[in-house]
Amino acid sequence: MRAIRAASAALLSAAAVVATVAPAALAGEDDHNVTSFGFSVSPETVAPGGSVTLKSDGCEVPSVTVTSGVFDTVTLNEGRSGNATVDIDAKAGAQYEITFDCKGERGTATLTISQGGTGGHPTGHESPPPGVHKGVKAGYGTTAASGADTDGLGVTEVVTGVLLIVGALGAAVVLTRRRATDGRA
Incomplete structure (x- = not known):
């Protein structure tokens, strides 16, 4: 019975950690680029x-203005x-910020200029410059995996770790209860 109480207390403690750590981890994430509309390059x-x-996609006004230091302003309509x-004179290996503006709400994406090329007619399959890691864009309004290394643990790592701990503690409770039941029989 003591083992069940100890496991229950540990499980409650783990739940408390999730309740306090997850919001703090979310607050620490780089959320300045979360927008109510989606965009991509x-x-x-x-x-x-x-x-x-x-x-x-998803801007309530009929147009979105797209600006960058590496191309002329573009207006996306409806x-x-x-x-x-x-x-043509964009610096090879450089990264340029592209800003999407929907009625004053701004989101940014990064464009990398490749080292080589096909005489100004890119195939879209060039390799990124050394040290630059291409990521996958997922969802709307974020620049997921922009290639920048981040310090510390992200939300995903913290939540995954806590869930693994909670799962292990839950398994311990189940096994302890089975043993207690088997001992009585």
Whole structure:
């Protein structure tokens, strides 16, 4: 019976940790780029003089303004995608910020300029420069896996660790109860 009480107390403690750590971890995440509308740049790596496709979805006004230091301003009308031609003199290996503006709400994405190219006609499959890691865009309004290394644990790591601990403690409670039941029989 003591083992069950101890396991229950440990399980409650783990739940308390989840309740306090998860919100703190979420607050520590880089959430300045979370928007109420979605946006994307494709491809994320392009040669100087190449073309990128810009998309936006979910903006309540009919247009989204897209700006960057590496191409002219583009206006996306009524959720339609648009294209932009990257400046021919864009520095190879550089990363440029692209800003999507929906009625004053801004989100950013990163465009990497590739080292090589096909004479200004990129295939969209160039390798990123050394030290730059391409990530996967998921969902709307975020720049998931932008390639920047982060310090410390992220929300995913903290929540996964806590859930593993809670699962192990739950298994301990079940096994302890089975043993207690088997001992009485």
